Amino acid sequence: MLIGELAQLAGTSTRTLRYYEAHGLVRPQRSANGYRVYDEAELRVVREIRSLIAVGFSLDDIRPFVACLRAGHTSGAVCPDAVAVLRHKIAEVNGCIEQLDAVRRRLHAQLDEAVTSRGCAAARSDGGLSHH
Structure with missing residues:
Protein backbone atom coordinates (compact mmCIF):
# COMPACT_ATOMS: atom_id res chain seq x y z
CA MET A 1 0.00 0.00 0.00
CA LEU A 2 1.10 3.57 -0.59
CA ILE A 3 1.70 6.12 2.16
CA GLY A 4 -1.73 7.73 1.76
CA GLU A 5 -3.47 4.38 2.14
CA LEU A 6 -1.46 3.54 5.24
CA ALA A 7 -2.18 6.95 6.74
CA GLN A 8 -5.91 6.51 6.16
CA LEU A 9 -6.01 2.97 7.59
CA ALA A 10 -3.92 3.97 10.61
CA GLY A 11 -5.86 7.18 11.26
CA THR A 12 -2.87 9.45 10.89
CA SER A 13 -1.26 11.74 8.33
CA THR A 14 1.38 11.09 5.71
CA ARG A 15 3.52 13.70 7.46
CA THR A 16 3.37 11.70 10.67
CA LEU A 17 4.35 8.52 8.84
CA ARG A 18 7.36 10.28 7.32
CA TYR A 19 8.27 11.52 10.82
CA TYR A 20 8.13 7.94 12.17
CA GLU A 21 10.24 6.83 9.22
CA ALA A 22 12.82 9.54 9.91
CA HIS A 23 13.09 8.16 13.46
CA GLY A 24 13.58 4.62 12.19
CA LEU A 25 10.26 3.27 13.47
CA VAL A 26 8.48 2.73 10.16
CA ARG A 27 10.22 0.99 7.25
CA PRO A 28 8.74 1.39 3.82
CA GLN A 29 9.96 -0.39 0.73
CA ARG A 30 10.61 1.78 -2.31
CA SER A 31 8.93 1.13 -5.64
CA ALA A 32 10.78 1.55 -8.94
CA ASN A 33 9.48 5.11 -9.18
CA GLY A 34 10.62 5.91 -5.61
CA TYR A 35 7.21 5.81 -3.93
CA ARG A 36 7.01 4.48 -0.40
CA VAL A 37 5.27 1.10 -0.31
CA TYR A 38 4.14 -0.46 2.96
CA ASP A 39 3.05 -3.98 3.81
CA GLU A 40 0.46 -5.03 6.40
CA ALA A 41 3.15 -5.42 9.07
CA GLU A 42 3.78 -1.67 8.94
CA LEU A 43 0.11 -1.01 9.65
CA ARG A 44 0.46 -3.03 12.87
CA VAL A 45 3.61 -1.09 13.74
CA VAL A 46 1.96 2.29 13.14
CA ARG A 47 -1.08 1.30 15.22
CA GLU A 48 1.23 0.22 18.04
CA ILE A 49 3.16 3.49 17.84
CA ARG A 50 -0.02 5.57 17.94
CA SER A 51 -1.42 3.55 20.83
CA LEU A 52 1.73 4.03 22.88
CA ILE A 53 2.03 7.73 22.09
CA ALA A 54 -1.59 8.16 23.21
CA VAL A 55 -0.64 7.01 26.72
CA GLY A 56 2.49 9.14 26.96
CA PHE A 57 5.38 7.12 25.58
CA SER A 58 8.16 8.89 23.69
CA LEU A 59 9.47 7.65 20.36
CA ASP A 60 12.58 6.33 22.11
CA ASP A 61 10.38 4.43 24.60
CA ILE A 62 8.50 2.89 21.68
CA ARG A 63 11.53 1.35 19.96
CA PRO A 64 11.49 -1.92 21.95
CA PHE A 65 7.80 -2.44 21.16
CA VAL A 66 8.42 -1.98 17.44
CA ALA A 67 11.42 -4.32 17.59
CA CYS A 68 9.24 -6.91 19.32
CA LEU A 69 6.62 -6.70 16.56
CA ARG A 70 9.32 -6.92 13.91
CA ALA A 71 10.60 -10.08 15.63
CA GLY A 72 7.27 -11.70 14.79
CA HIS A 73 5.38 -11.34 18.06
CA THR A 74 1.67 -10.53 17.95
CA SER A 75 2.11 -7.90 20.65
CA GLY A 76 4.88 -5.37 21.01
CA ALA A 77 4.72 -5.64 24.79
CA VAL A 78 5.81 -9.25 25.27
Missing part, protein backbone atom coordinates in the same frame (compact mmCIF):
# COMPACT_ATOMS: atom_id res chain seq x y z
CA CYS A 79 9.57 -8.89 24.81
CA PRO A 80 11.85 -8.24 27.81
CA ASP A 81 12.98 -4.78 26.65
CA ALA A 82 9.38 -3.68 26.17
CA VAL A 83 8.40 -5.07 29.58
CA ALA A 84 11.23 -3.03 31.12
CA VAL A 85 9.93 0.12 29.44
CA LEU A 86 6.42 -0.64 30.72
CA ARG A 87 7.73 -1.08 34.26
CA HIS A 88 9.65 2.20 34.02
CA LYS A 89 6.59 4.04 32.70
CA ILE A 90 4.41 2.63 35.50
CA ALA A 91 6.95 3.83 38.07
CA GLU A 92 6.99 7.24 36.39
CA VAL A 93 3.18 7.46 36.44
CA ASN A 94 3.09 6.35 40.08
CA GLY A 95 5.56 9.12 40.92
CA CYS A 96 3.33 11.67 39.19
CA ILE A 97 0.29 10.38 41.05
CA GLU A 98 2.14 10.68 44.37
CA GLN A 99 3.16 14.25 43.54
CA LEU A 100 -0.38 15.20 42.57
CA ASP A 101 -1.76 13.55 45.71
CA ALA A 102 0.67 15.59 47.83
CA VAL A 103 -0.43 18.77 46.06
CA ARG A 104 -4.09 17.87 46.65
CA ARG A 105 -3.42 17.28 50.37
CA ARG A 106 -1.65 20.66 50.66
CA LEU A 107 -4.50 22.42 48.88
CA HIS A 108 -7.09 20.77 51.12
CA ALA A 109 -5.05 21.78 54.17
CA GLN A 110 -4.87 25.37 52.94
CA LEU A 111 -8.60 25.40 52.25
CA ASP A 112 -9.38 23.93 55.68
CA GLU A 113 -7.17 26.54 57.31
CA ALA A 114 -8.80 29.34 55.35
CA VAL A 115 -12.30 28.20 56.28
CA THR A 116 -11.67 27.51 59.97
CA SER A 117 -9.15 30.14 61.04
CA ARG A 118 -10.12 33.13 58.97
CA GLY A 119 -13.81 32.58 58.58
CA CYS A 120 -13.49 34.18 55.18
CA ALA A 121 -16.75 34.00 53.23
CA ALA A 122 -14.85 33.52 49.97
CA ALA A 123 -13.14 30.43 51.39
CA ARG A 124 -16.38 28.50 51.90
CA SER A 125 -16.56 25.06 50.37
CA ASP A 126 -18.68 26.40 47.52
CA GLY A 127 -15.64 28.36 46.35
CA GLY A 128 -17.23 31.65 47.32
CA LEU A 129 -19.59 31.48 44.37
CA SER A 130 -22.73 32.40 46.29
CA HIS A 131 -23.28 36.07 46.91
CA HIS A 132 -24.91 37.11 50.18
